[in-house]
Amino acid sequence: MDRTSGEKGLAAGVPPSDGEASTDLVSYSRELEDVSLRAIVDDTARSRIQWAAPDGLEIAGRGTAVRFTATGADRFTALRTQADTTFDSLTHNGPRVARPRAFGGFAFHDTHDPTPPWSGFEAASFVVPRLSVTRSPDGDTWLTAVDTDPDAATDRLAEWAHTLAETPPMQPVGSRPGVASTRRPTSPAAWADGVTAALDRIDGGDLTKVVLAQSLSVRLAEPIEVPDTLERLRREYPNCYRFLLNQEGSGTFFGAPPEQLVSKRGDRVDTEALAGSVPRGETPEADDEHAERMLDDDKLRHEHDLVVDAIRTQLAPFADDLTVADRTIRRLATIQHLHTPIAATIDADSHVLELVEALHPTPAVGGVPPDIAWQTIRRTEPFDRGWYAAPIGWFDGDGDGEFAVGLRSGVATDETVTLFAGNGIVADSDPAEEWDEVQLKFRPVLDQLKR
Numbered sequence: 001m002d003r004t005s006g007e008k009g010l011a012a013g014v015p016p017s018d019g020e021a022s023t024d025l026v027s028y029s030r031e032l033e034d035v036s037l038r039a040i041v042d043d044t045a046r047s048r049i050q051w052a053a054p055d056g057l058e059i060a061g062r063g064t065a066v067r068f069t070a071t072g073a074d075r076f077t078a079l080r081t082q083a084d085t086t087f088d089s090l091t092h093n094g095p096r097v098a099r100p101r102a103f104g105g106f107a108f109h110d111t112h113d114p115t116p117p118w119s120g121f122e123a124a125s126f127v128v129p130r131l132s133v134t135r136s137p138d139g140d141t142w143l144t145a146v147d148t149d150p151d152a153a154t155d156r157l158a159e160w161a162h163t164l165a166e167t168p169p170m171q172p173v174g175s176r177p178g179v180a181s182t183r184r185p186t187s188p189a190a191w192a193d194g195v196t197a198a199l200d201r202i203d204g205g206d207l208t209k210v211v212l213a214q215s216l217s218v219r220l221a222e223p224i225e226v227p228d229t230l231e232r233l234r235r236e237y238p239n240c241y242r243f244l245l246n247q248e249g250s251g252t253f254f255g256a257p258p259e260q261l262v263s264k265r266g267d268r269v270d271t272e273a274l275a276g277s278v279p280r281g282e283t284p285e286a287d288d289e290h291a292e293r294m295l296d297d298d299k300l301r302h303e304h305d306l307v308v309d310a311i312r313t314q315l316a317p318f319a320d321d322l323t324v325a326d327r328t329i330r331r332l333a334t335i336q337h338l339h340t341p342i343a344a345t346i347d348a349d350s351h352v353l354e355l356v357e358a359l360h361p362t363p364a365v366g367g368v369p370p371d372i373a374w375q376t377i378r379r380t381e382p383f384d385r386g387w388y389a390a391p392i393g394w395f396d397g398d399g400d401g402e403f404a405v406g407l408r409s410g411v412a413t414d415e416t417v418t419l420f421a422g423n424g425i426v427a428d429s430d431p432a433e434e435w436d437e438v439q440l441k442f443r444p445v446l447d448q449l450k451r
């Protein structure tokens with residue numbers, strides 16, 4: 001079987017001009033027994049996506065039925081205009097859970113000009129895969145094919161149903177590639193200088209909070225299998241998102257973010273503030289001590305509340321009945337955070353991309369006020385954030401969707417993985433403590449690279 005068959009064409013995210021063949025898409029789904037999603041994202045795919053959310057929804061896709069890209073300050077609206085045109089003329093034959101979705105993300109900065117390791121990652125880029133497997137939170141598994149040619153979609157469904165039935169359902173976890181060497185664009189001294197300059201600005205009164213990040217470039221001893229790495233991350237971080245995004249000619253951006261940016265389902269909106277970090281303890285008592293300290297620490301509470309307040313303000317023009325739950329502790333394998341769930345209702349006709357635009361970046365990854373924080377980030381960080389800390393997720397033809405914040409992540413290119421991690425700086429932050437917390441945030445991906 002030619003597994004790449006039907007992955008060559010690309011329907012443009014714009015309406016066809018007169019005289020051209022129709023680019024209307026059709027989608028067919030078929031239910032499967034439980035299968036491994038791994039074969040879908042093997043390296044014979046020209047482009048691949050993987051998405052898993054803490055609620056249990058899991059999707060793997062390959063090939064490109066249609067791609068939407070946009071750049072500049074109006075990238076959210078431009079992208080939506082393209083997607084609306086495509087989804088309006090798409091017919092889906094199958095259950096709602098297996099409907100076509102567009103997967104992708106945005107660069108952190110809207111003026112993003114992709115340079116390595118971010119080559120191929122535009123300021124906004126989404127694909128509707130030609131073939132995908134969806135595992136619903138209820139445990140049903142569906143295969144979906146999307147194409148401009150109904151016969152090609154039907155044939156692809158039959159071919160892949162057969163291939164997947166013959167593939168063992170266990171997901172392989174592979175082995176860690178090993179680290180040959182590492183490189184840090186930010187030295188401890190440069191970090192201390194950057195944090196001190198930010199603290200001066202905070203003292204001066206024009207900045208309240210800024211999240212400063214570092215990158216860590218890891219040259220691998222062996223090639224990496226990103227889908228296997230994600231499978232190992234599932235075991236270590238079961239309550240986090242997991243994603244993989246790769247286009248023909250680009251690296252593979254992947255990670256296990258703990259933070260939801262926003263989800264919209266009909267008129268229901270969910271988001272959260274996740275900011276303020278302490279380590280895990282060696283014993284349950286030490287763990288609790290760290291958590292208690294975080295709950296009582298004025299600086300960390302202030303840092304966290306700035307995020308809650310900003311989300312409230314940024315959602316207010318769209319949402320009604322906004323409810324902010326009690327602040328709790330979110331415990332992950334290597335770190336703990338202050339966490340506040342936030343929910344609201346919204347006009348069901350609005351689009352999740354409007355919410356993404358309104359919320360990105362929250363002060364959990366940007367700062368307060370946003371414009372001075374962006375300027376400080378640009379001046380201080382000696383690397384391109386690319387898609388790190390930016391919205392990563394999916395949306396559908398109804399404007400529903402879910403986005404995580406692209407944290408605890410890295411971009412794999414050839415034999416290198418470039419990792420990113422940051423921490424919130426407010427008055428009274430200590431450069432050495434902030435350095436240590438950033439190192440904790442490299443660990444989810446870094447631990448999966450080291451032998």
Ligand SMILES: C=C(O[C@@H]1C=C(C(=O)O)C=C[C@H]1O)C(=O)O
Pocket residue numbers: 211259274275276277337364365389407408420421422423424441
């Ligand atoms: C910026 C990162 O994490 C964010 C910043 C946090 C903080 O400043 O305490 C905590 C969680 C995230 O919202 C990262 O993981 O790189």
